[in-house]
Amino acid sequence: MRRTLYLIAGFASLVLAGFGVVLPLLPTVPFVILAAFCFxxxxxxxxxxLLEHRVFGQHIVRWRERGAISRKGKRAALVAFAVSIVLALVFSPLPWSLIPIAAALIGGTWIWRRPE
Known part of the structure; x- marks a missing residue:
């Protein structure tokens, strides 16, 4: 039963990763890493x-070995955070627009401090 749940979660993560390829603010690699964990x-x-995949395999291996995020991945995440902040400031009233800012500061700091 547990194995089946992990298998379903792995495929669900791959579906989300597929959406991330098309949607600019949805990350792809974290969902692929999660899928590898589940599989x-x-x-x-x-x-x-997944480990042998020509695009995503190296990201999974780097994450597993050192908890590393590529510089390109870090930049992409920080750009996504910045876009989220701008959208929140434009479309959400205070104090609700402060939530994405706090999330971006916490998440962005953690991401930027990861090894490359």
């Missing part, structure tokens, strides 16, 4: 396919 507990062959 490691449910389907070693699917995990292997």
């Amino acid at each position: 490691a507990r449910s389907s070693p062959s699917l995990e292997r396919r």
